Amino acid sequence: MIPTDPPEEQLERVEDALPAGPYLPNPRSPFWDYQDLLFFVSLCLPSLLVSMLLVRFIAPASLGKPFQGMLGQLVWYVLIFGSLYGLLRIRYDRPFWRSLGWRFPFRGMGLTLFGGPLLAFGVAILGYVLRTPDIPMPFRQMLGNRPTIILFSIFVVILGPLAEELAFRGFLMPLLIRSFGPIIGIVGTGVLFGALHAYEYSWSWRHVVLITAAGTTFGWVRYKTGSIAASIFMHATYNLTQLAAFFAQAISQ
DSSP: OOOOSOHHHHHHHHHHHSOOOOOOOBTTBSOOOHHHHHHHHHHHHHHHHHHHHHHHHHSOGGGOHHHHHHHHHHHHHHHHHHHHHHIIIIISOOOHHHHTTOOSSOTTHHHHHHHHHHHHHHHHHHHHHTTOOOOOOGGGGGGSSHHHHHHHHHIIIIIHHHHHHIIIIIIIHHHHHHHHOHHHHHHHHHHHHHHTTGGGGTTOHHHHHHHHHHHHHHHHHHHHHSOHHHHHHHHHHHHHHHHHHHHHHHHHO
8 A cells, every 4th residue: 555644744653663762963853943943932022921911910919929920930831832832733734742852751761760869969069069159049939828839849840841841952952953963952052041040040150050061961861862751851850859958958947
């Protein structure tokens, strides 16, 4: 029987049947371009403003500003990734998750589950070596009430890693690897990842170095396993370790 599916879909099924491996740039991977990246980035700020305005009028003020801020961030995630979903489906007629590299199960699952805590301890040691200053963290505002603590924990362990990995290692990094090669693609994405978190840490360059190191490691895991699920799981266990340390410190004070 002669296959009637388009060649791209036939190739995707063949790829799915093969074991996961390193990301190898080729003419069709990724299939998006820098115009699509510019489209995605250009929507970030307007979508953030819209989400904050919506939450301001909808969310009860009694829950506090930290809860409202996280709820606004959740709406923001829905808007920007909904736009990215529309881009991949409407312009290219391609699936969202598989296009961004979701492969599950993936090779080296144990590495990602145990690698996250090990990476967290490694980053802590690096921070000690760099004499990273102890700065006031916005996280302390999240201990005001139980709903805020619960939503904060969900963001740190689930929503944050999912959104950040899809954006950085799923959408951006393959494009940079195709253009500049694996080393620049992985490290460059890690540097951008660290730089965009600088405002949370009062623009401390030492904190930026630590986050860049973590982001570069997530990128390396994404590249070696060929699956965005791997970097998401490692990011989640990394954040979970840091969250546990944060709560332990808060309880002891």
